[in-house]
Amino acid sequence: MSPPPSLGPEIVEARETRERSRARALRNYLIGGLLIWIPIMVTVWVVKFLSGILDHSLLLLPPSWRPEAVFGTYIPGLGLILSLLILFITGVLVKNLFGGQMVAGLESLVRRIPIVGAVYSGAKTFSETVLTDQGKSFKQVVMVQFPRPGVFSIGFITSHDLEEAQARTAREVTCVFVPTTPNPTTGFIVLVPRDEVVHMDMTVDEAFKMLLTLGVVVPVWKGKLGNGRLAPPNDGP
Secondary structure: OOOOOOOOHHHHHHHHHHHHHHHHHHHHHHHHHHHHHHHHHHHHHHHHHHHHHHHHHHHHOOHHHOHHHHOOOOOOOHHHHHHHHHHHHHHHHHHOHHHHHHHHHHHHHHHOOOOHHHHHHHHHHHHHHHHOOOOOOOOOEEEEEOOOOOOEEEEEEEEOOOHHHHHHHOOOEEEEEEEOOOOOOOEEEEEEEHHHOEEOOOOHHHHHHHHHOOOOOOOOOOOOOOOOOOOOOOOOO
16 A cells, blocks of 8 residues: 655645644634633622622621621622711711711820820821822822832822931932832832932823733823924923
């Protein structure tokens, strides 16, 4: 029996091309599925995580009023509703004169407790600065040379009032929080000379998207120069 004829190079190349095409199509399908499911899974995980934390507010209810006793089973999400209700009622009470005086009295008492007072004062100041319009912290996105000169990191201005640092360095310095990625809740506090801080046009939301996506999602800069030249130095506001 004669051996089968060998395939020509054109046929072999065509077969390899078809195999690569099928492999590429399979890869694209898998990536397409991941692009759909990864955001869904991350969103579900975050919502479930927050719901689990907020469900601890159900412990404020008497045992006979909790869902397990009333409905016979655990109902996820009721803690979120109860937490929102508590926040709303607290806000209403604090906004009136009597509630404000009562909160001020309780805060004065807590601030006198060693260690606890320092932690409460720091958390109180941070909350008022970030959640209200009283300060400019976390309102401006900047770039600073960190962790070494020539390498820039995204950061957020947290404070300009650094009297001791400015007096000891004989320079105007700015406190910048440089977050880590993909977890921007941790990071580094760096004191940078004000003339070395590069102010950015991107919003805080755009910066957080960039951090959470490891730099994959980069906001489009509307001030891009049409001639391709580098932008002039940005001295900020």
